[in-house]
Amino acid sequence: MHVNFDTIASNIKKKSYPVIGAGSGRIVFDLDNGYVVKAAKNRKGLEQNKAEHRISTMDHSDIFAKIAAVSDDYHYLVMQKAERILDSNIVCKYYNVRSLRELFTSEKFRNLTKEYDLLYGDLFRRSSWGLVNDKPVIIDYGFTREVKRLYSIF
Ligand SMILES: Nc1ncnc2c1ncn2[C@@H]1O[C@H](COP(=O)(O)OP(=O)(O)O)[C@@H](O)[C@H]1O
Ligand SMILES: [Mg+2]
Secondary structure, eight states, X not given: OOOOHHHHHHHHHTTOSOEEEEOXXXXXXXXXXXXXXXXXXXXXXXXXXXXXXXXXXXXXXXXXXXXXXXXXXXXXXXXXXXXXXXXXXXXXXXXXXXXXXXXXXXXXXXXXXXXXXXXXXXXTSGGGEEEETTEEEESOOOOBHHHHHHHOOO
């Protein structure tokens, strides 16, 4: 997929894209083509974009929303757009567990998080998940040990 980050930057400036979410590090805009762009608001957001890009290139599990492109400076990250999940039971049913917490104690998930240096952080939260082609995927996976070390005040 070809992504022109100059066009994206200028459209954000013109407020052409609807905002579909925001977190501590990024604002997320709907590109209206099945993708979103996560724009870093600060250095933490840059590190989260970098981490999500790193994990996405390593991953073959299909548990993480795919990333189509990232800008050279990590300011912008283009990710598959996910539908909001209104009930965490959707995820639990899919993985055959009773809770998201239980999911992350399974061997498969423990191995994944260990391999990617990913902290559980918000992964238990329903808001970290979304549906892509009706399949539950993680959409907020930039919280690594490195990000915590650099940017957590706790
Ligand atoms: N791939 C996506 N598809 C749809 N909405 C998303 C996607 N990624 C993030 N969002 C929305 O944007 C919000 C902020 O994104 P998030 O990745 O959590 O940023 P941060 O890491 O700064 O917290 C999310 O809570 C969610 O509502
Ligand atoms: Mg978040």
